[in-house]
Amino acid sequence: MGTAFLQCGREVARKNAELQHNEASPATVATLAEHLVEFNKLWAGMERKWFRKLSVRERIKFDILSTDTDRDAFRILRNWSQTDSPDFKVRRNSLAERLCVVPNTAGSIRIRFCSIGIMRQTAEYVPRQLCARYEWTANNP
Secondary structure: OHHHHHHOOHHHHHHHHHHHHHHOOOOOOOOHHHHHHHHHHHHHHHHHHHHHOOOHHHHHHHHHOOOHHHHHHHHHHHHHHOOOOOOEEEOHHHHHHHHOOOHHHHHHHHHHHHHOOOEEEEEOOEOOOEOEEEEEOOOOO
16 A cells, blocks of 8 residues: 555545455455555554655645645655656646546646645646656745
8 A cells, every 4th residue: 555655645545445345355354444444544654654754845835735635646746756857747637547536627736736836847748749747846945
């Protein structure tokens, strides 16, 4: 579940945990409710551990966010930004699927994150050729 924590929103990961329980072969002894309680405990623990890794400036930007979807997007995009490259790709539709939102909502999140200094666009989207690229700026003063 550690990889899922950095790659998708909580609701997507929870739905996957539910599917995993329902399709387990052999069937698990735990009930679905018990399985989801364990999921919630694991997720909360990963959130606490992840939050401690944020810089002071990133925490300030994170605390501005008012919805779970925005907070999930922050976590996913921060993970995507952890590359050797000075910028990183953000495919709108991929972000939308990971957040369980429509593509326009994911696009709006990218725009909003740029407007509040979480990231900065470095290259425009080129249809059917190149993803939009961004620089992580949440650490900047």
